[in-house]
Amino acid sequence: MAAGLFRSGATGRQLAYAIVAPLLVLAILGLLWQWVALTIGSILPPLGKVGGEFIERPGFYVFHLGVTLYAGLIGFAIGALSGVLLAGCIVWFPFLGPALVPVALMLNATPIVAIAPALIVAFGFNAIPHIIVATIAAFFPMLINAITGLRSVDRGALEVFDAMSASRGEVFLRLRLPSSLPYLFSGAKVAVTAAMIGAIVSEFTGTTEGLGAVIVIATSFLNLTQMWAAIFTSILATLLLIGVINLAERLIVRW
Amino acid sequence: MYAKLTSVPGPVAAMRETEEARGDSPAGLGAAGDRIEIRGVNRIYQGNGREVHALSDINLHIRRGEFVTLFGPSGCGKSTLLRIIAGLDRQSSGEVRLFKQDPLDASRSKNIAWIPQSSSLLPWLTIRRNVELSARLNRRADRLRLTARKPERPMQVLRELGLGEFADKRPAQLSGGMRQRASIARGFVQGAPMMLMDEPFSALDELTRDALQLRLLDLWEKHRKTVIFVTHSAAEAVLLSDRVVVMTSRPGRIHSIIDIDLPRPRPAGIEDSPAFGELVRRVKATLRAGWEGA
Numbered sequence: 451m452a453a454g455l456f457r458s459g460a461t462g463r464q465l466a467y468a469i470v471a472p473l474l475v476l477a478i479l480g481l482l483w484q485w486v487a488l489t490i491g492s493i494l495p496p497l498g499k500v501g502g503e504f505i506e507r508p509g510f511y512v513f514h515l516g517v518t519l520y521a522g523l524i525g526f527a528i529g530a531l532s533g534v535l536l537a538g539c540i541v542w543f544p545f546l547g548p549a550l551v552p553v554a555l556m557l558n559a560t561p562i563v564a565i566a567p568a569l570i571v572a573f574g575f576n577a578i579p580h581i582i583v584a585t586i587a588a589f590f591p592m593l594i595n596a597i598t599g600l601r602s603v604d605r606g607a608l609e610v611f612d613a614m615s616a617s618r619g620e621v622f623l624r625l626r627l628p629s630s631l632p633y634l635f636s637g638a639k640v641a642v643t644a645a646m647i648g649a650i651v652s653e654f655t656g657t658t659e660g661l662g663a664v665i666v667i668a669t670s671f672l673n674l675t676q677m678w679a680a681i682f683t684s685i686l687a688t689l690l691l692i693g694v695i696n697l698a699e700r701l702i703v704r705w
Numbered sequence: 706m707y708a709k710l711t712s713v714p715g716p717v718a719a720m721r722e723t724e725e726a727r728g729d730s731p732a733g734l735g736a737a738g739d740r741i742e743i744r745g746v747n748r749i750y751q752g753n754g755r756e757v758h759a760l761s762d763i764n765l766h767i768r769r770g771e772f773v774t775l776f777g778p779s780g781c782g783k784s785t786l787l788r789i790i791a792g793l794d795r796q797s798s799g800e801v802r803l804f805k806q807d808p809l810d811a812s813r814s815k816n817i818a819w820i821p822q823s824s825s826l827l828p829w830l831t832i833r834r835n836v837e838l839s840a841r842l843n844r845r846a847d848r849l850r851l852t853a854r855k856p857e858r859p860m861q862v863l864r865e866l867g868l869g870e871f872a873d874k875r876p877a878q879l880s881g882g883m884r885q886r887a888s889i890a891r892g893f894v895q896g897a898p899m900m901l902m903d904e905p906f907s908a909l910d911e912l913t914r915d916a917l918q919l920r921l922l923d924l925w926e927k928h929r930k931t932v933i934f935v936t937h938s939a940a941e942a943v944l945l946s947d948r949v950v951v952m953t954s955r956p957g958r959i960h961s962i963i964d965i966d967l968p969r970p971r972p973a974g975i976e977d978s979p980a981f982g983e984l985v986r987r988v989k990a991t992l993r994a995g996w997e998g999a
Contacts, residue, residue: 606825613791613819614895615812616842624841628829705828705877 495675503679511683517660518649519687521577525584526645530638532585533592541600541626542618551597558590563651570656580652580660587648588641595640599633600626635699639692646688739804741767741790741899741931746799748785748957758956759785763799765950765959767933769898772925774934774942774949776988778996782957783935784903790933791819791901803899804853811899814852815843818892818930820902824884826876832887833859833872839895856896857928865927866890866920882913886920893924902934906941918944926970939988943981944971949988953995960995963988 480497487494504511536554540547562583569579603626611621653662661680668676748760760782767773775783788794790801792808803811811817818839826835836859846852863869866886876884885905892900906914918941925932925945936942942949942965949963965984967975975981 604823604825606821606823607827609788609791609793609821610819610825610838610891611842612793613812613817613901614815614839614842615792615809615846620842625827628827631829703829705875 492674495678499675500678500682503675504682511661511664511679514659514661514664514680515683515687517577518646518653518662518684521580521652521660522584522642522646522649523691524577525581525586525649526588526642528581529585529588529645530592530641533589533637533641534596534634537593537596537600538622540597542622547597554590554593557586560586562587562648563654566652567655569652575656579656580649583652584645584648588645591640591644592634592637595633595637596630599630599637602633603629631703632699635695635703638695642691642695643688646684646691650684739769741765741804741933742800742802743786743790744800746786746789746796746801748782748789748794749797760789760796761956761958763957763959765962767931769804769931770929772932772934772945772947774936774946775952776936776939776942776949777952777957777960777992778954779937780957781952781954783952785957786952787901787903787933787935791817793819813843813846814854815839815846815895816853816897816899818895818897818900820888820892820900820905822904822907824876824881824888826884826887826891828876831873831875832863832868832879832890835876835887836863836891836894838891839897853898854896857894859890859894862890862893862924863887865924880913882909882917885909885913885917889917889921889924893928893930898931900930900932902932904935904937907937914941921945922971939985939992940976943967943984943988944976951988951991951995953992961991963991 483494483497487496536550540550565586566579566583569582573579573582600622607625607629608621611625616624649660650662650665653660654666657663658667661684664680665677668674668680743763743765746760746763747758750757750759763782763786765773775786777783785794789796790803790808792812801808803816806814806816808817826832827838830838839854840847840856860869860872863872866889868883868886868890871879871883871887876887879887885908889902889905892902906917909917922945932945934942934945946965949965951960951963952958953960963984967980967984
């Protein structure tokens with residue numbers, strides 16, 4: 451956001467609002483956190499302790515983050531791609547919508563915590579169950595955003611295409627797909643977050659690797675510092691992924 | 706006085722009078738293929754168990770190279786009629802022939818340039834790429850030489866519309882008036898013999914609108930396309946057109962057709978002339994008479 455403001459020649463007040471305001475909110479939250487941690491230590495560890503945990507064992511968190519990222523990113527890629535492809539089919543063949551959207555809704559309503567153990571029984575102790583859970587989590591937001599985007603076409607532009615008898619393929623590739631890009635990027639940001647959460651939740655069972663497993667094991671040992679260090683790792687990683695998607699959006703959606 | 710009215714306000718009979726006067730009636734048809742013919746067109750929409758007559762018994766002939774405006778209040782069916790002519794909608798009954806072609810065939814041959822109400826430029830393309838759009842769509846028509854169109858040079862048309870230096874900008878970098886000019890340029894570059902314009906200036910402020918009307922007139926004088934233009938503005942209709950088709954609503958029908966016998970090219974300041982003012986008053990009075998009689 452701040453970069454956009456610099457580019458568009460924003461005023462000093464706007465810049466201050468864009469940069470200072472979120473920092474101020476974070477500072478207030480940090481102070482609140484510290485107050486709770488120092489008053490009731492069993493709820494939250496002091497932030498300094500969590501930071502120290504990172505500095506002491508960076509390799510530990512990087513390894514487990516790598517495991518989670520592997521499942522989360524593959525799941526995101528498969529879920530996002532299949533969501534866009536299915537949305538394309540639904541927009542191309544409108545009769546598919548009533549048949550497939552309820553199934554997608556059902557998939558979205560599936561409690562992923564509950565199906566993770568079932569997937570481990572089916573696929574064994576490997577990355578596949580975690581990838582499947584991340585895929586399910588990423589699929590729906592991408593599908594819905596892609597359907598909305600592909601249908602949200604400027605009516606006048608569509609008439610211009612129709613008046614020239616443009617083929618359905620031309621309408622799709624030259625009009626619908628580019629028009630939907632802002633929606634696809636919005637969907638991707640929600641989907642990558644969902645995929646990471648899905649991967650972490652699926653690691654609660656059947657594995658000793660990944661940030662989800664670290665959180666569960668640390669909780670069972672009442673190690674609040676390690677648990678929060680793992681949670682912060684996942685938050686930072688997800689924010690970084692959203693940042694990468696934002697950057698790609700800025701480079702591609704330049705209108 | 707610049708002109709005299711050749712048709713008087715009144716029902717469709719007035720239109721027939723005008724046509725017969727110039728030997729333009731179906732009976733006196735010479736070169737039927739050299740004009741747009743709309744015969745007995747009706748458009749009925751079904752909704753909530755009842756029928757809505759959007760258009761009723763529309764008869765209209767437009768000669769090649771003529772600038773005709775469909776004028777009337779909201780809901781009189783002028784945009785519906787334009788969409789039927791463009792092949793974007795189908796009539797319930799009646800016949801539409803565009804220089805011998807069915808609207809869908811004309812559309813397949815890229816012989817119709819459609820200029821919508823909003824500029825509807827593709828925001829991800831530069832202005833130049835936007836106006837070149839017709840060359841990238843439905844190339845089959847060009848390959849098989851189905852089309853009567855003669856594409857214009859994009860940069861030349863952009864320059865004619867004062868957009869030469871903005872060719873590499875994106876639509877978001879242009880003002881509303883410039884975007885609308887680019888939309889008109891897209892239509893001209895297509896090179897189609899027919900241009901159908903659906904209230905293209907309605908969203909613009911008065912000054913921009915005035916400037917764009919003059920630009921459009923200049924461009925039309927050079928290219929002499931057959932233009933069917935839809936508007937709510939009587940002054941715009943008189944300034945641009947050879948004939949104004951006054952439509953009334955419930956159901957949408959042609960009340961009368963008024964010849965605009967002002968000189969071409971329109972001289973500067975023509976809007977201030979008594980003849981122009983008289984014609985605008987006549988067009989408005991005709992509309993009012995149609996309204997009261999409806």
